[in-house]
Amino acid sequence: MPSSLPLRISCGIFAPSQKAPPPWLQADTILNLSPKETMLPLLDVQHLTVSFGHVPVVRDLSIQVFRGRTLCLVGESGSGKSMTAFSVMRLVPQPGRITSGSLLFAGDDLLRLEEKNMRERRGRDISMIFQEPMTSLNPVLRIGRQLAEPMEIHQGLHRREAEKRAVELMELVGIPDPARRLNDYPHQFSGGMRQRVMIAMALACSPKLLLADEPTTALDITIQGQILRLLGKLARERDMGVLLITHDLGVVAEAADDVAVMYAGQLMEQAPVSAFFERPLHPYSEGLMACAPLVGNHDRTRLPSIPGMVPLPSELPEGCSFSPRCPHASEACRKAPPLRAVDEHRLVRCWKAFS
Numbered sequence: 001m002p003s004s005l006p007l008r009i010s011c012g013i014f015a016p017s018q019k020a021p022p023p024w025l026q027a028d029t030i031l032n033l034s035p036k037e038t039m040l041p042l043l044d045v046q047h048l049t050v051s052f053g054h055v056p057v058v059r060d061l062s063i064q065v066f067r068g069r070t071l072c073l074v075g076e077s078g079s080g081k082s083m084t085a086f087s088v089m090r091l092v093p094q095p096g097r098i099t100s101g102s103l104l105f106a107g108d109d110l111l112r113l114e115e116k117n118m119r120e121r122r123g124r125d126i127s128m129i130f131q132e133p134m135t136s137l138n139p140v141l142r143i144g145r146q147l148a149e150p151m152e153i154h155q156g157l158h159r160r161e162a163e164k165r166a167v168e169l170m171e172l173v174g175i176p177d178p179a180r181r182l183n184d185y186p187h188q189f190s191g192g193m194r195q196r197v198m199i200a201m202a203l204a205c206s207p208k209l210l211l212a213d214e215p216t217t218a219l220d221i222t223i224q225g226q227i228l229r230l231l232g233k234l235a236r237e238r239d240m241g242v243l244l245i246t247h248d249l250g251v252v253a254e255a256a257d258d259v260a261v262m263y264a265g266q267l268m269e270q271a272p273v274s275a276f277f278e279r280p281l282h283p284y285s286e287g288l289m290a291c292a293p294l295v296g297n298h299d300r301t302r303l304p305s306i307p308g309m310v311p312l313p314s315e316l317p318e319g320c321s322f323s324p325r326c327p328h329a330s331e332a333c334r335k336a337p338p339l340r341a342v343d344e345h346r347l348v349r350c351w352k353a354f355s
């Protein structure tokens with residue numbers, strides 16, 4: 001985390017994680033990579049467009065996730081963050097569909113895989129923590145079974161070994177009395193505990209790529225910090241790539257190596273985390289930062305907010321889609337700005353930032 005970061009997260013509220021991951025989870029499952037392979041993105045999303053009918057909700061999006069690094073996807077509600085993650089899983093809800101682009105994962109275009117191969121990838125290589133835990137837990141299956149079964153199927157573990165690992169995972173994510181709770185059903189867990197179960201499930205098969213959609217929103221701030229640090233630690237130690245979706249810049253500060261800012265379905269800015277917080281280049285990023293709680297200011301109600309709302313995908317303004325809310329909008333902004341590199345590591349989509 002950059003030392004100059006003026007966010008609440010920098011004021012040391014989080015207690016350090018008490019749990020060390022079990023050895024089987026720490027073990028690197030993607031060893032034997034050539035130096036060239038380690039430099040390539042693990043996930044390379046190129047020109048992704050997702051539409052509902054004729055209305056695109058993700059527009060020509062290109063992002064990369066690297067091994068051992070966390071890319072945070074940030075933006076207000078409705079900006080297309082979840083649809084991006086669903087696309088990588090090939091689980092865009094009907095009637096939505098991917099209308100163009102490619103999703104290269106470890107060399108394969110996921111969009112070209114047979115459904116059977118894609119299912120294997122989902123179980124074994126790519127995991128997702130969904131924004132709404134209840135929708136992805138089976139209400140009539142005990143939590144222990146839901147955790148152990150994928151390890152039996154994808155890793156060939158015997159039932160007893162898989163259940164032992166399930167207990168270790170539950171302990172790791174801070175579920176008290178895990179051996180007993182293995183026998184409980186999802187409705188017997190609180191919202192926060194269900195979110196932890198989801199995180200445990202996502203880690204169970206030691207994925208190479210983890211997509212985490214607002215994984216810590218229902219958790220208190222101490223646990224949130226512990227979980228985010230755990231994910232970061234696993235990413236570094238196991239060379240796991242993480243795409244972490246959030247609207248909370250505190251989470252970004254805690255967890256990101258790189259930041260991608262989305263607005264109205266488009267990538268507006270991308271930067272390494274320290275450069276982003278030191279000098280955001282896009283007016284939307286500046287606005288998000290102005291809304292983030294500052295050190296010593298715990299009164300969220302007094303924070304400034306960006307005026308107006310994210311436009312509906314079917315009602316985008318002419319030119320720059322942020323222009324109705326932008327304090328710097330000018331005549332030039334009636335033409336849509338392209339996404340441009342401003343240096344080796346940074347991209348921005350804004351006429352003012354180019355000048």
Ligand SMILES: Nc1ncnc2c1ncn2[C@@H]1O[C@H](COP(=O)(O)OP(=O)(O)OP(=O)(O)O)[C@@H](O)[C@H]1O
Pocket residue numbers: 052057075076077078079080081082083084093094095096131247312313
């Ligand atoms: N079933 C649907 N039919 C039509 N439009 C949809 C549907 N589901 C989502 N959308 C639209 O797709 C856009 C992107 O949605 P998405 O869920 O990706 O946003 P998000 O950035 O994840 O927001 P949040 O922070 O609220 O989770 C939104 O404008 C939403 O209205």
Ligand code: SF4
Pocket residue numbers: 282283284320321322323324326327328329330332333337349350351352353
């Ligand atoms: S292009 Fe213009 S309207 Fe859009 S963010 Fe930049 S200054 Fe604001």
Ligand SMILES: [Mg+2]
Pocket residue numbers: 081082083131213
């Ligand atoms: Mg979402």
